[in-house]
Amino acid sequence: MNYKEALSWLYARLPMFSRIGPKAYKPGLGHVSELCAAAGYPQNRLNVIHVAGTNGKGSVSSLLASICMEAGLKTGLYTSPHLRDFRERIRVNGKKIPRKQVVAFVQQYGELITSLNASFFEATTAMALDYFARRRVDVAVVETGLGGRLDSTNIVRPMLCVITNISWDHKDVLGDTLEKIAMEKAGIIKPRVPVVVGERHQSPGVDAVFVQQAAASRSPLTFAADVCTGQVVKGRPDQFSWTYRIMTQGKNMVVRCPLCGPHQVKNLVTATVAAGQLTHLGIRRHHIRRGIRRVLHNSHLQGRWQPLAKKPLIIADVAHNEAGLRYVLNLLAELKRQLHFVIGFVADKDIDNLLALFPKDAKYYFCRPNVPRGLCLDVLVEKAAAAGLQGSVHPSVRHALKTAQKHCRADEVIFVGGSTFVVAEVI
Numbered sequence: 001m002n003y004k005e006a007l008s009w010l011y012a013r014l015p016m017f018s019r020i021g022p023k024a025y026k027p028g029l030g031h032v033s034e035l036c037a038a039a040g041y042p043q044n045r046l047n048v049i050h051v052a053g054t055n056g057k058g059s060v061s062s063l064l065a066s067i068c069m070e071a072g073l074k075t076g077l078y079t080s081p082h083l084r085d086f087r088e089r090i091r092v093n094g095k096k097i098p099r100k101q102v103v104a105f106v107q108q109y110g111e112l113i114t115s116l117n118a119s120f121f122e123a124t125t126a127m128a129l130d131y132f133a134r135r136r137v138d139v140a141v142v143e144t145g146l147g148g149r150l151d152s153t154n155i156v157r158p159m160l161c162v163i164t165n166i167s168w169d170h171k172d173v174l175g176d177t178l179e180k181i182a183m184e185k186a187g188i189i190k191p192r193v194p195v196v197v198g199e200r201h202q203s204p205g206v207d208a209v210f211v212q213q214a215a216a217s218r219s220p221l222t223f224a225a226d227v228c229t230g231q232v233v234k235g236r237p238d239q240f241s242w243t244y245r246i247m248t249q250g251k252n253m254v255v256r257c258p259l260c261g262p263h264q265v266k267n268l269v270t271a272t273v274a275a276g277q278l279t280h281l282g283i284r285r286h287h288i289r290r291g292i293r294r295v296l297h298n299s300h301l302q303g304r305w306q307p308l309a310k311k312p313l314i315i316a317d318v319a320h321n322e323a324g325l326r327y328v329l330n331l332l333a334e335l336k337r338q339l340h341f342v343i344g345f346v347a348d349k350d351i352d353n354l355l356a357l358f359p360k361d362a363k364y365y366f367c368r369p370n371v372p373r374g375l376c377l378d379v380l381v382e383k384a385a386a387a388g389l390q391g392s393v394h395p396s397v398r399h400a401l402k403t404a405q406k407h408c409r410a411d412e413v414i415f416v417g418g419s420t421f422v423v424a425e426v427i
Helices: 003-013 017-024 030-038 057-070 099-116 120-135 178-188 204-217 264-281 285-293 295-299 322-335 377-386 397-407 420-424
Strands: 048-052 075-078 090-092 139-143 158-163 195-197 221-223 228-234 242-248 251-257 306-309 313-316 339-343 363-366 391-393 413-417
Touching (some): 003 099, 057 075, 090 120, 099 120, 204 221, 228 264, 251 264
Parallel strands (some): 339 413, 363 391
């Protein structure tokens, strides 16, 4: 078996959430536990930072990994989904897992994976933990896939738990109230393990979930926003490195960061406070500052207010729920230019509220991401029209982008998004 064959086997044989949606979600730790048992319990040989949340967990995970790397720690980073290459999910010190290691894992455990009828995410989680243990990383930053309590990554025994925030997403799987969603995310809290929650929520019931869960687990709880604040010092939406001030314990830290936008302040505050819990690993303030500045270089994070071209300005962003899209659309509005949107969605997402957020005076190029769960264009056009959005229909994401480029002046802006999978096809 070569790498291409191993990857084809993973895609073809295993149910994958990013392709077919909730039908691929297999809650519980049974399958991943058996896979990890066969691999010699790699999760027990790792110092793990476990990161959950609705928005920002990818950015916070990448920031924490970058900070650890700047402190000289061999650092594993497990994130999902990938945009271009499967191996983006599993990195050590920024380098993707070798192809031969993917092949070796599939060959060694493929029969067990099949017998368990494990999901794609269960298999890749076991693969990541196995690889990190083999590489003897000093720390592994592990991002949850969906939720937390029943997520495959919850097999780990973390030294630190981080929950970025709570907002609406995956209501069909995680629950129809914010408190239920919070309970699922709070499921990563482990006995006597420190937990950092990024934001205070407008609903007191959400914060109460974390307070109660932490108390029951005797876990020290810190709300990052209570001990640290941040603000934008300098940055415009058409710039792709902003300057921020982060203030904690009476000390100011001014840092440039390639993660842009006022919403990134929350992620920077969360990562800073979380990193402050890791002084026993030798992490100091200058590692935090340098890790923030070099986050893209170290982690190779993509799809966050990412420029693809300058004239016209083309920006891609993977924001795909209401809270995330509000941040992005506010940035676009600040540009005060004619906007062109190349957008598509997945079928299992309630997009009526999302479409209502988009500006009615923009030009739209509707497309369907090339995954089985992509929302069909007839439905998208109908829902867009109901929201007052008019545009053209295109057979692919690339075709939509090329058409937008033909109709866009050099001083106008094209935005590509709506779904992670739309962005993946153009990056």
